[in-house]
Structures are given as C-alpha cells and as structure tokens.
Amino acid sequence: MIRDTWLFFGYEMRALMRNPVWPLLGLMQPVLYLLLFAPLFAGQAFNGDMGKALDVFAPGMLVMTALFSSFTAGYGTIMELKSGVLERLAVSPASRPSILLGRMLRDTVMLLVQSAVFLVLGFVLGMRIGVVALLLMLLLMVATGLMAAGAAYGLALATKDENAMGSIMQFVMLPLMLLSGALLPMAYGPAWLEKVAWFTPFYHPTEAGRALFAGDFGDFNVLLGFVIMLGLAALTISWSVRGLRRLAG
Numbered sequence: 001m002i003r004d005t006w007l008f009f010g011y012e013m014r015a016l017m018r019n020p021v022w023p024l025l026g027l028m029q030p031v032l033y034l035l036l037f038a039p040l041f042a043g044q045a046f047n048g049d050m051g052k053a054l055d056v057f058a059p060g061m062l063v064m065t066a067l068f069s070s071f072t073a074g075y076g077t078i079m080e081l082k083s084g085v086l087e088r089l090a091v092s093p094a095s096r097p098s099i100l101l102g103r104m105l106r107d108t109v110m111l112l113v114q115s116a117v118f119l120v121l122g123f124v125l126g127m128r129i130g131v132v133a134l135l136l137m138l139l140l141m142v143a144t145g146l147m148a149a150g151a152a153y154g155l156a157l158a159t160k161d162e163n164a165m166g167s168i169m170q171f172v173m174l175p176l177m178l179l180s181g182a183l184l185p186m187a188y189g190p191a192w193l194e195k196v197a198w199f200t201p202f203y204h205p206t207e208a209g210r211a212l213f214a215g216d217f218g219d220f221n222v223l224l225g226f227v228i229m230l231g232l233a234a235l236t237i238s239w240s241v242r243g244l245r246r247l248a249g
Contacts, residue, residue, distance in 0.1 A: 001095040008102025016106060027114045029068060030061040034121060037183070045188075054127035059209025060182030062115060062137065063202060066144040067177075069111050071169060073103065074152030078162050086247065097241050104149045104237070111145045112138065133212040136222070140212070143229035144205050150236025157243030180206050204228045 034057075042053035080086040089099050115138060119127075129137070159165045179186070179193075180202035186194040197203040208225025216222075 001098050001101075004095045004098035005101045005105065008098055009105040010102075012103050012106035013109065016110065027065065027069075027117060030065045030118055031121065033061055033064075033183070034058070034118065034125070038125070041184070051126035051128060054122055054125060055129075055213045056185060056210055058118075058122050058127050059137070059213050060180065060206050062118065062141055063144055063180065063205050063209060064177070064182050065114055065118060066111055066141045066205075067148045067173075067202065069114055070107050070145045070148035071152045071173070073107050073149055074156035074165055075162055077103075077153055077156040078160060078165065081156070081160050081247075086244075096244050100153055100237070100240050100244060103153070104146055107149045108142055108145060111141060115141060129213050130215055133215055133217070136217075137209055137212050140205055140208055140225060140229065143226060143233055144202075147201075147229055147233040147236050150233060150238075150240050153240035154236055154243050157240060157247060176200050176202050179203060182206055185210070201228060201232060 038053060038057050039050065041057055042048055042050045045056075046053040077086065086099075119134075155165055155168065159168070179197040179200045181187075181197060182202070186197045186203065204221065204225040205228075207221040208219075211217075211219035211221045
C-alpha cells in the first residue's frame with residue numbers, strides 16, 4: 001500500500017503543478033481576512049497592536065485555511081466520477097485506500113505551502129510565535145486538513161453531484177465556522193454561545209491554536225484539539241475509503 005500511495009501522490013502532485021489555480025484560490029480568503037479584517041480587529045480590541053491581535057486572529061485563519069483548502073478537493077473527485085476516471089482506478093489492482101491517501105498527501109503538501117505563505121505575511125505584519133509552538137500548530141493543521149479532506153472525499157463519493165455537495169457544505173459549514181471563533185473569540189460573546197460552540201468540532205483546534213501562539217503548551221485545549229481532530233480524521237478517512245470500495249463493488 002505504501003508504494004501505491006507514493007505513486008498516486010506523485011501523479012496528483014504533477015497534476016497540481018500543471019493547474020495551480022486551486023491552491024491560490026484556497027489561500028486568497030484567509031489572506032484577505034488577514035489584510036482587511038485583522039487591522040479592524042486590532043483597533044477594536046488591542047488598541048491597534050497588530051502583534052497581539054495576530055496572536056489571537058492568526059490561529060483562526062490557519063484553521064480556516066486547513067478547512068477550506070481541503071474541502072475544495074471534493075469537487076475534483078466529483079469531476080473524476082462523472083468522467084469515469086475514478087471508477088477505473090477503483091477497479092484496478094492498486095490498493096483502494098492508496099487512491100485516496102495519495103490525494104490526501106497532496107492536499108497536505110498544498111496546505112503546508114499555503115500556511116507558509118500566510119505565516120510569512122503574518123510575520124511581516126508583526127505576528128510572533130516560538131519554533132516549537134509553530135511546529136505544533138502545523139501538525140494541528142495537518143490533522144485538521146486530513147479530517148476535512150476525508151469528509152470532502154466521503155461527501156463527494158456519497159452525493160456524486162457538485163450542486164448537492166455545495167449545498168450541504170454551505171448549510172453545515174457556515175454555522176460551524178461562525179461557532180469556531182475563527183474570526184472573533186467566542187469568549188467575546190454571551191456565555192450561552194460559547195457553551196454551544198464547545199460542542200462543535202472546529203472550535204477546539206482554534207482554541208488550541210491560540211493557546212499555542214500564547215506559548216501555553218499545558219493548556220488542556222491543546223490536547224483536546226489534537227485528540228478531536230485526529231479522531232475525526234480517522235472517522236472521515238474511513239468513511240471516504242468505504243465510499244470508494246462501494247464504488248468498486
């Protein structure tokens with residue numbers, strides 16, 4: 001399976017290099033928030049101190065990057081379903097999990113490149129984070145990205161339709177993103193809203209990221225964020241692999 005995964009990863013990376021539009025589009029939204037919304041946030045809550053504001057704002061944008069960058073991968077899968085490419089791969093002698101794992105490795109590389117661009121821009125604007133905290137934040141993003149990619153591929157294989165997938169994602173993602181606290185910490189709102197947010201999945205990596213940026217490695221949110229994202233990643237990847245196996249009959 002390792003050999004097949006590596007082969008599919010190489011194939012997907014070559015295809016990505018021929019059409020690098022999706023990585024750029026996935027990075028555009030967080031960068032625009034960083035450039036246009038973060039200064040407003042700094043002026044409102046931190047007396048214009050961009051460095052302190054980015055310690056709170058940047059983790060949410062990194063989580064948003066991991067989610068939106070990985071979720072868009074499902075649309076390409078639907079195109080391959082309609083063209084018959086994925087069905088031919090699914091019935092080939094190759095390991096079926098490798099077909100999806102190769103794509104997820106590509107998504108992870110793309111996410112790390114996007115994160116590097118975002119972080120460089122953040123450092124220029126005054127963001128500061130320690131090396132250990134930065135590495136842990138990137139690992140948390142990888143776990144979040146794998147969870148989102150698994151959900152995207154599973155949903156694509158279940159719906160087999162771009163419109164249906166887009167409608168479901170819009171219906172589910174908007175409230176979850178608002179409750180994640182990516183734009184504004186939920187602690188700024190009423191207590192009941194923060195309690196509701198605690199039971200949503202994206203709230204936890206956002207809070208874990210903020211604890212890491214603050215250098216508070218012992219914060220329980222850090223452990224909780226990793227546990228929840230890794231657990232959900234295992235579930236969504238299993239779901240997408242089962243969907244591919246059903247496709248192959």
